[in-house]
Amino acid sequence: MDSLISALAIWALPVLLAITLHEAAHGYVARHFGDPTADLAGRITLNPLRHIDPVGTLLVPASILALSSLFGAGGILFGWAKPVPVNFSRLRNPKADMLWVAAAGPFTNLIMALGWAILFRIALVGEPGAYTLPLLKMADAGMQINAVLMVLNLLPLPPLDGGRIAVSLLPHHLAWRFARLEPYGFPILLVLLFTGVLGAILWPLIAGFRFVLGALIGI
Numbered sequence: 001m002d003s004l005i006s007a008l009a010i011w012a013l014p015v016l017l018a019i020t021l022h023e024a025a026h027g028y029v030a031r032h033f034g035d036p037t038a039d040l041a042g043r044i045t046l047n048p049l050r051h052i053d054p055v056g057t058l059l060v061p062a063s064i065l066a067l068s069s070l071f072g073a074g075g076i077l078f079g080w081a082k083p084v085p086v087n088f089s090r091l092r093n094p095k096a097d098m099l100w101v102a103a104a105g106p107f108t109n110l111i112m113a114l115g116w117a118i119l120f121r122i123a124l125v126g127e128p129g130a131y132t133l134p135l136l137k138m139a140d141a142g143m144q145i146n147a148v149l150m151v152l153n154l155l156p157l158p159p160l161d162g163g164r165i166a167v168s169l170l171p172h173h174l175a176w177r178f179a180r181l182e183p184y185g186f187p188i189l190l191v192l193l194f195t196g197v198l199g200a201i202l203w204p205l206i207a208g209f210r211f212v213l214g215a216l217i218g219i
Contacts, residue, residue, distance in 0.1 A: 011061070018109060020081050022109055024084065026086060027043050030101045033100060034092040095175070109153075115142075119135070119139045119142070120219075121217040157181070157185050163178075163185060167179045
């Protein structure tokens with residue numbers, strides 16, 4: 001039980017920030033390109049309470065951590081927030097602007113991963129103290145959850161951000177056909193997850209990203 005409480009304390013802030021700021025970024029960029037839908041819904045805010053999904057932001061990550069802490073089960077720690085409403089038809093140039101709106105979430109995770117990496121480096125080279133180890137673990141958790149969310153969301157599968165980026169880049173006659181996969185995207189993702197295919201795809205990419213982060217901060 002103590003190990004579970006420790007894990008929750010270390011991961012809570014990184015997970016909350018990674019998931020909620022990812023969604024807020026979509027709303028900010030959508031407003032910039034002409035769609036006020038998220039703004040009118042009160043979702044363009046850094047207040048995480050406006051983005052929390054009880055299942056995706058709290059229950060799913062906590063359950064994965066609990067299984068890992070109590071039974072030593074491995075797995076990809078991930079979650080989701082309430083999706084920010086975006087009406088792509090209200091963007092000034094819907095097909096082109098969709099790319100920037102979709103890319104905003106993974107880009108925010110990239111920036112947060114870099115921020116946590118810098119914090120890790122500061123804690124590593126600083127004067128050792130009572131909070132050094134917890135800070136190192138929290139910074140490592142921040143790098144990990146943001147790496148997972150960034151790589152996962154860049155998969156070219158609608159409705160993931162990577163799928164919407166692909167729709168934006170494809171020629172019109174292919175884009176609309178590819179976009180029709182969106183209703184089936186989440187079931188496909190679940191099949192890939194439970195068959196182990198998703199992990200086989202993601203882990204090498206996540207490990208490569210973590211290696212680059214380590215090289216950037218000199219560890």
